[in-house]
Amino acid sequence: MATARLENVSKRYPDHLAVDRVSLDIEESEFLVLVGPSGCGKSTTLRMIAGLENATEGDIWIDDRRVNNASPRDRDVAMVFQNYALYPHMNVYRNLSYSLRLRRAPKAEIEKLVQQVAESLDLTRLLHRKPGQLSGGQRQRVALGRAIIREPKLFLMDEPLSNLDAKLRVQTRSEITRLQRELGVTTIYVTHDQSEAMTMGSRIVVMKDGRIQQIDTPRALYRDPANAFVAQFIGTPPMNLLACRLDDAGDEAALSGDGVGIKCPADAIDLLRSAADSLLVGFRPEDIAISGDGPDAGFGGSVVSIEELGHESLATVAAGESQFIARLAPSVADRVRLGDRIGFSVDPAKLRFFDKRTGEAISIA
Amino acid sequence: MRPTVIADKQDRWLPAAMLVPLLVGIAVLVIAPLAWGLRISLTDSKMIGLGFRDGLTFKNYGSVLTDPDTWNAVWVTIVFSGGTVVGSVLLGIAAALVLDREFFGRGLVRVMVILPWAVPHVVAALVWQWMYNPDFGIVNYGLLLLPWVESTPKWLSDPQYALLAIILVNVWKTYPFAVLLLLAGLQTISDDLYEASAIDGAGPMRRFFDITVPGLRRVLAIVVLLLLIWSFGNFVFIFLMTQGGPAGATNALVVHIYFEAFRFFRAGSAFAMGSLLLAMSIILTSIYIMVSRGQEHD
């Protein structure tokens, strides 16, 4: 159990800046998830914490020790790799006990710990198999076991679930979360799958192009994305973003654009003026209600496609240049036909605004 | 493959330390001798092993380059290498084409075809020397069985036949290597190409020249160059079977250099000829590196 801290850490390859001034504070027993699109520098960040990669700039601290120049073996971290990296010439028992044997732990203790870990991961019957004789899920559990057997300061996991099929992935997710809670080990978990990040992380770090976009709890990330990228990256379907302008007329200002025609919330006017003619208004597909063509319908367009999911339907609505998605209950969806012109209303408190040029959120506190 | 960076603290000194034996080995056992040899070629050194008097002279190169024996040796080397390559490649292609098809007993045939390659050079030299024996040899006996053969050559002691005889042995010994490489090459040619061409109505000959040969071009280039380079340096067969004779008919450069140094004790000119050979090998090797590296980066 430990804390970790990154201070302005960068990684520069000869032709590429993979990680750009990342600063992070990881608290004790926390489950921190790094998420972002492919190539955004998540693995590189994790590998710098593990010591497999040297930081070009910045400082890395584990507990209160600066570890920039420490070997991986001196950092007391454990890592689970995407392809598990089980030692193919050792059986499960020897894979699990490898780190203990390196530390010359007493035989009896090794035996006890291996049995204990094997039990908690349901590997007892597999102890004498080689990795080649295991299924993907079993290998994954061995990889986890190899990490937890040492009770390290930090767990580092790099997309540990991406080689599993969908069902096993969901199952293993909760397995990992359970283990982490039980052991209370500080964990940094890398994934490119935002839904995995949302369900597992106590805090989430969203990265893009080597930079941190936002660090927050899943709920805050979902409700108040720091910029348009996060808004569109988190959530399936993502937050709808529609371009609009502020038509400023004193207290009665309105926002208008393709498919948009709403009254500007009074407390927002001053803030929105700064980017009056290039704004993005955002809202979640589920925060939308059909309102016919009534006066309070702030958003409208014609239905161009309906995706039926059983428990709900996703209607794609187009208006001019813009498109947005509405999540509809089955009873409502039954009445909607392709090509219908429909108006929607959104609770003003659920509206989010972004500067279209910078992508930054304009927060209305 | 992802490179490893400095991760463990041992990585600061370990890689360099692990390269030391190789670097020292190359420096002491390869580069130094080569440089030394070049230096000696520029002296009037007589006895090999006795060092040399100081002073640079290009005399050796002058005399070597004007000596008809040198040019004879170069010519023999070229004929020997060229003959080996032609024979090995032709036989190699034939064998590879046969072995590329599936048939009963293919594994066994493959082993039998490759067998000559597995025999130690000295053994091959002796066995063939025995088979070439002009009076009791099985080769001449076989020839006499042919209806149109009246008299048989004294293979290794006849200037007309000696080089041919040795080329044949060298082909016998090296063509299995060509077979293995060409076979691997054939397997990289996609079956679809043959299929498409068969649908277009191309006959076997057309298919061979339109698809097989172009598909094998890279591998062929590599086979040719490697066989050339090896034949350039081949010493055992000539040394054991003919000693460069009769009348210099098989006196290839390598053998010539050896005798120059150890029989006639002209170290300077031996090394001068060595430099000639070195130049020829460097040219061939550079071509080889270009061809084979080019393939890697495709």
Next chain:
Amino acid sequence: MTDAAARKGFGRTAPLSISAAAWRLAAAATAVLLCSVGVFPFYWMFVTSIRPSTEIFDFPPRILPSADSVFAPYFSLFAETDLAHWIWNSTAVSIATAFFASLFGAMAAYVLSRFRFPGRESSQVALLLTQMFPAILLALPMFVFLSRLGLLNSLFGLSLAYLAFLIPVAAALLKAFFDAIPVELEEASLIDGASRVGTLFRITLPLSLPGVASTFLFCFIISWDEFLFARMFIRQPDNWTVSLGLASFSGEFVTPWDQVMAAATIITLPAALIFLMLQRYLVRGLTAGGVKG
């Protein structure tokens, strides 16, 4: 014959046309011819070795083994010649050479495979170059070196000379094996608490054991087979290797062909067995560093 093979080869599956049948016949004839050419010298070597010495110079020679074949040469060889001693010398030189070539080659190969450093590319080209020089170019100056060091006529000196061209070959060969081992395995081991050296011995070497073994055997047979260096550096019959011992027969006035062929058979056996075992790997060995195998 599979469909693909049929289309690829000269024939076609059906109907079997006349020309296809002719092609098949030609292919079969080629196979038979090549096999005989490959096998016959071996056959002849063995048959000669067991022929009674009175019949060796019969002409026309008898193709089949003589009715009263004798295995006496196989015994007289050991009694009358130093064959056993030569075999011992060759074994010692070959094992020592193969061991150190594999060891030093593996060390260099690991670094070339795993680490990036300036000059890495050119050192690989250098490896290739050293394998390509005709041996005589190294042999002459080495002769001078070894004589200065008092290592002429010494098996140790001979082994040293072999290492000159076998370390680079071994390095090029083993690099291909190390390249095939995922880096993650080593990284996992480093994180689990092993040092680089520990990782090398616990993870990398065990996983590349087949490659190391093949490399060892490859170097072994190259040394076993070598003649030029041995001939130049070793003059005392006491230190002859099998190549030298065998070659010494052929200079004599009346060559005892039955004994020569018996010795040849004995010397060929281990080399040929290893060769055939390694045949695919050998192609890679001989083109190591250049062609990707």
